[in-house]
């Protein structure tokens with residue numbers, strides 16, 4: 345593999361060692377894991393801001409998975425339909441890579457009446473598309489139910505929702521990213537109830553902003569949920 349990378353290119357000869365490769369691979373994985381972590385924080389932020397959605401989601405998770413589980417496993421993924429809707433709605437409002445990766449035109453093209461020259465750099469603003477009233481009803485509101493009975497998914501075929509991009513350069517880590525996200529959320533929502541720290545209210549949680557992470561860290565207090573036997 346290193347022979348392939350180190351062959352002469354139009355940019356000259358590269359000298360990449362196995363140490364460089366390992367460092368690059370860990371950067372790639374870390375960037376992907378970071379996108380998942382950012383999405384998990386935004387999901388918990390929106391759930392805390394919307395107690396109705398939090399209650400509905402936790403009830404659905406606990407009813408679907410049963411009341412006495414000791415571990416969440418991969419078989420539990422995709423069983424909870426509402427979790428999928430909540431994740432889509434979080435991606436719509438808080439795409440972790442709001443401008444995707446830049447593209448360069450290979451020839452002059454016309455898009456919606458605009459003449460775009462050859463070699464122009466294009467950026468796709470998924471943050472703005474996710475909040476565009478032409479695509480979404482009440483776009484600023486967090487309503488996971490908007491995806492109920494809708495065919496829109498985040499796999500790159502529906503241009504109004506592109507958290508993983510689209511086309512040949514779309515995210516190759518999508519399946520891993522979604523698995524990490526769903527496993528993480530199922531665990532923290534099945535086993536724990538969440539409240540704001542003493543003295544904090546929903547109004548103290550910052551609004552969404554055009555940045556990858558949150559400006560102010562989200563602080564929540566977990567309480568291990570009581571088992572159904574203890575409740576009797």
Ligand code: HEM
Nearest residue numbers: 373376379380441444445507508509510513514515517521
């Ligand atoms: C929730 C999790 C993730 C999100 C939201 C996400 C999102 C994205 C986005 C938006 C792009 C740019 C796509 C485009 O411009 O069309 C991208 C590219 C990429 N992602 Fe992810 N990603 C996630 C997880 C991961 C993971 C876990 C990995 C690897 C282990 C990964 C590896 C990559 C790589 C290598 C690229 C560059 C692809 C290329 O340039 O051809 N991602 N990701």
